[in-house]
Amino acid sequence: MNNFGYYILILGFILSSYSGIMFILGSYKENIVFIKSATRGFYLSLIMIIISSVTLISLFLLNDFSNIYVFNHSSLDMNRALTFVAFYAGNEGSLLYILFIHALLSGIMLYFSPSGIKSSLSYSCGILSFISSFYLFVLVFYANPFEVSEMTNSDGRGINPLLRHPGMYIHPPLLMSGLASISIPFVISQGALFDSKKNNNWFSLLRIWTLISWTLLGAGLLIGAWWAYTILGWGGYWSWDPIENVGLMPWLVLTALIHSIMVEERRGMFRLWNIILVSLTFILALLGTFINRGGPVVSVHSFAASTLGFLFLGFMIIMTFFSLITIIYKYKNIQKNKNKIESYLSRESSFLLNNVLLVLTSIIILWGVLFPVVSILFTGTEISVSAPYFDKTAGPILLGIIILMGIGPILSWKKTTPKATLLRILPSLLLTIILLVYLVVVGVTKFFALISLCSIFFVLTIIFREWIAGTRSRMKKSINPISSFIKMIISNRGRNGGYIVHLAILSLAFGVVGTKFYDERLDTNLNVSEVINFKNYNIQFDSIEQEINSGNSITKAKFSIFNSENDYKGKIEAMHSYYPNYNQISVRSGILSTPVEDLYIIPKDFIDETKMTVRIAVNPLAWWIWLSGPILLLGTLVTLWPNKQKEN
Amino acid sequence: MLEFFLSIIFIFLTIFSTILILKPLLQKNEK
Numbered sequence: 011m012n013n014f015g016y017y018i019l020i021l022g023f024i025l026s027s028y029s030g031i032m033f034i035l036g037s038y039k040e041n042i043v044f045i046k047s048a049t050r051g052f053y054l055s056l057i058m059i060i061i062s063s064v065t066l067i068s069l070f071l072l073n074d075f076s077n078i079y080v081f082n083h084s085s086l087d088m089n090r091a092l093t094f095v096a097f098y099a100g101n102e103g104s105l106l107y108i109l110f111i112h113a114l115l116s117g118i119m120l121y122f123s124p125s126g127i128k129s130s131l132s133y134s135c136g137i138l139s140f141i142s143s144f145y146l147f148v149l150v151f152y153a154n155p156f157e158v159s160e161m162t163n164s165d166g167r168g169i170n171p172l173l174r175h176p177g178m179y180i181h182p183p184l185l186m187s188g189l190a191s192i193s194i195p196f197v198i199s200q201g202a203l204f205d206s207k208k209n210n211n212w213f214s215l216l217r218i219w220t221l222i223s224w225t226l227l228g229a230g231l232l233i234g235a236w237w238a239y240t241i242l243g244w245g246g247y248w249s250w251d252p253i254e255n256v257g258l259m260p261w262l263v264l265t266a267l268i269h270s271i272m273v274e275e276r277r278g279m280f281r282l283w284n285i286i287l288v289s290l291t292f293i294l295a296l297l298g299t300f301i302n303r304g305g306p307v308v309s310v311h312s313f314a315a316s317t318l319g320f321l322f323l324g325f326m327i328i329m330t331f332f333s334l335i336t337i338i339y340k341y342k343n344i345q346k347n348k349n350k351i352e353s354y355l356s357r358e359s360s361f362l363l364n365n366v367l368l369v370l371t372s373i374i375i376l377w378g379v380l381f382p383v384v385s386i387l388f389t390g391t392e393i394s395v396s397a398p399y400f401d402k403t404a405g406p407i408l409l410g411i412i413i414l415m416g417i418g419p420i421l422s423w424k425k426t427t428p429k430a431t432l433l434r435i436l437p438s439l440l441l442t443i444i445l446l447v448y449l450v451v452v453g454v455t456k457f458f459a460l461i462s463l464c465s466i467f468f469v470l471t472i473i474f475r476e477w478i479a480g481t482r483s484r485m486k487k488s489i490n491p492i493s494s495f496i497k498m499i500i501s502n503r504g505r506n507g508g509y510i511v512h513l514a515i516l517s518l519a520f521g522v523v524g525t526k527f528y529d530e531r532l533d534t535n536l537n538v539s540e541v542i543n544f545k546n547y548n549i550q551f552d553s554i555e556q557e558i559n560s561g562n563s564i565t566k567a568k569f570s571i572f573n574s575e576n577d578y579k580g581k582i583e584a585m586h587s588y589y590p591n592y593n594q595i596s597v598r599s600g601i602l603s604t605p606v607e608d609l610y611i612i613p614k615d616f617i618d619e620t621k622m623t624v625r626i627a628v629n630p631l632a633w634w635i636w637l638s639g640p641i642l643l644l645g646t647l648v649t650l651w652p653n654k655q656k657e658n
Numbered sequence: 659m660l661e662f663f664l665s666i667i668f669i670f671l672t673i674f675s676t677i678l679i680l681k682p683l684l685q686k687n688e689k
Binding site: 011013014017018021025028029043044046047050051054058061 | 660661664665667668671672675678679680681682683685
């Protein structure tokens with residue numbers, strides 16, 4: 011079975027390379043027969059990748075420990091539900107998973123793409139095939155997931171304890187899918203550059219795939235943050251770890267791209283800029299893969315670390331030069347538009363500023379990520395930058411972007427007068443001033459927190475004002491406000507979907523402000539039956555319980571939570587799971603979450619059967635960070651939902 | 659036994675793929 015999987019990978023590599031060459035040749039010579047043959051090779055290589063992925067999953071299900079990858083990431087006592095996630099728990103399997111997603115999305119893109127842009131798509135598919143070939147090359151020659159051990163193994167090591175968490179089902183697949191999917195918008199723009207027929211339809215396809223990548227990556231990052239929040243030692247939900255940063259950077263540039271594509275669609279401007287942005291996103295995604303697979307910086311996400319960094323670095327350098335050269339030499343194939351920015355007070359200007367700020371944030375983060383390498387080159391010692399650098403540099407810019415999020419969408423295209431703009435934002439401005447006074451009166455004195463909360467509120471009132479005005483105008487036809495509101499949302503899905511996504515970002519920012527500026531913590535020793543008062547809580551330490559399983563031993567601490575009036579609020583369980591095979595402890599914190607604040611208990615150390623050391627923390631507004639996820643998905647769905655009327 | 663079946667499947671897939679990708683090219687030559 012191992013040989014079968016490996017030979018199928020080789021077959022996939024041959025088919026993928028063949029289709030890449032034939033697509034490029036066919037497009038260059040305008041030979042339909044070549045393209046037809048290449049298309050078949052393209053789909054066949056996808057089938058081979060699916061078969062090899064299914065083979066690897068089958069090896070896990072059959073507990074074939076002769077396979078080194080299965081031996082290292084599975085064991086007989088492991089929960090069977092974890093079999094599917096063990097597939098992508100290490101270097102080889104996760105590479106195969108990335109390839110699987112890349113090939114699957116490529117197939118979907120080709121199958122559902124409009125016929126009007128077929129000429130540029132054959133170039134795109136050629137590049138996609140070469141990307142697949144690269145991954146297949148790495149799998150076949152350097153990271154074979156079907157490698158067989160010379161020893162007979164009756165049992166495996168089991169999956170890394172840190173990965174035994176529900177988040178494992180969603181976070182890595184979404185994040186890897188997000189990073190893999192970025193190649194689709196990239197090749198769409200590259201195809202347009204190569205296509206001498208100067209097609210213009212590719213922009214709507216670029217927009218759809220950019221939104222898909224953005225959502226996958228955003229959801230992946232958010233679920234990763236939630237996962238980290240429930241595990242000790244990861245610095246809360248976001249620790250500016252290099253691997254977190256290399257996921258965030260392409261997401262920020264994709265955010266910029268989504269906005270600049272709107273300018274392109276509406277005014278025909280920013281074409282070159284969009285192509286540069288999409289290429290930059292792709293290169294940043296490759297940088298992420300390089301750093302994740304054995305790059306030069308240390309990260310807590312070392313699950314897929316390998317010695318293959320040089321391959322990915324080489325691929326990244328080749329693709330960087332490739333995109334630069336195509337942009338320089340093929341830009342003439344893109345239809346030019348003579349439209350220019352007419353006023354600084356226009357939507358396109360605000361989107362341009364948004365783009366500059368988002369790209370600037372990415373550059374700042376990139377500098378922080380690469381600083382250890384730069385410091386070694388120039389000083390000989392490695393200096394890492396930590397959270398304060400990122401908070402102090404990226405924080406204020408992100409706040410600027412939030413303010414812009416309120417003003418940008420209400421500005422008209424081409425130009426707006428300052429008076430009209432002021433009149434439109436005046437009610438929100440007045441309400442924000444009232445909030446500012448209220449916050450100062452109730453004791454919110456931290457400057458940055460005040461500014462942030464007011465900015466969030468300002469944008470929120472602008473969105474609601476727009477929606478209320480839109481619903482009112484529709485209520486002239488129907489009395490029901492709810493149906494009028496829904497009709498108003500549906501009438502302009504792009505714009506209102508965008509507003510919903512903005513609400514998600516506001517919810518996220520609200521949670522970040524609460525947890526960053528107002529979290530409080532206490533480290534203490536506790537004895538069973540002891541009651542400790544912290545903030546508005548009376549925390550009663552009920553018991554310590556031991557549970558011995560075949561693969562691990564669990565030590566649980568149970569707490570009953572009461573408020574200051576001694577009303578019962580709930581129970582919290584926090585635990586240590588010790589995995590002897592890995593000699594590793596996986597720590598789960600206990601959380602009692604409400605929209606106002608989270609009571610968060612981390613079991614630091616179990617001293618004996620009745621005594622332990624804990625960290626108790628209160629994280630205000632953390633709940634709102636996780637709320638942003640569903641809102642973000644809803645907004646993207648509204649935006650992407652096909653508009654039948656428009657299509658007809 | 660399983661290995662034998664898998665070998666047959668692999669050979670079938672290889673031949674099937676080769677025919678499928680070469681068919682458009684050969685058809686053109688026939689014309």
